[in-house]
Amino acid sequence: MxxxxxxxxxxxxxxxxxxxxxxxxxxxxxxxKKIVYVDNLKIFEKFNMTIEMKKIGDKEFNIQKLRIDSLFSKVQSPLISNDDKELTMQQLIQAKDELEKFNKKFAYEESSKIWIRIKSYSSEFAKENGYNLIIGSENKTNILFADEEIDVTTDLLTYINKKYEGLK
Known part of the structure; x- marks a missing residue:
């Protein structure tokens, strides 16, 4: 017992x-466990790659817009014949459609490339800083509460811009 x-x-x-x-x-x-958060919108908008791609997109947009404006002016001209006016209207409609397609395609493709790069750099940033999780939110809309001490938006933005420029 x-x-x-x-x-x-x-x-x-x-x-x-x-x-x-x-x-x-x-x-x-x-x-x-180190959990931090970032403002996705700030990261995306202030990332140098986004700024560069926006300039490229704006340049192409402006070229196509000039063509549309030229066609529109031609349609509005009192000197244009009805046959030319009809042909120019068709060209104007086609040019507007092409511009819309370009904008959608460019925005989708470039945004995807930018987010892939941001995610890659963020992974490296997390490993270097010992973070287990980086939560992304736009203006804290998906976060009910977060201490400002764990907001690493500025640090991550600095890191990814240096990385993109080849300085890191």
Whole structure:
């Protein structure tokens, strides 16, 4: 009977030790996780690659817009014949459609490329700074509360711009 009590006490001691160690380990890992957040909109808009791609897109947009404006002026001219006016209207409609397609395609393709680059650089940034998780939110709309101390938007933006420029 003493042997049974000893075994029972030993088993209880072992179980309690396992529970305590598990709880301690969970607390340790929980405290060492570094979670931060960034403002996605700021990151995207102020990333140098975005600024460069916007300039390229604006340049192409302005070229196509000049063509549309020229066609529109031609249609408005009192000197244009009805046949030329009809042909020019068709060209104007086609040019507007092409501009709209260009804008949609350019915005989608370039945004995708930019986000791929941002995610790649963010991963490197997280590893270098020991972050386990970077939460992205636009103007904190998806975050109910976050201490300003864990907002690393400026740090990440500086990092990705240096990385993009080949300075890091």
């Amino acid at each position: 003493v042997k049974t009590k000893t075994n029972l006490l030993l088993t209880i001691f072992i179980v309690l030790t396992i529970i305590f160690n598990t709880f301690s380990a969970l607390k340790f890992f929980e405290q060492n």
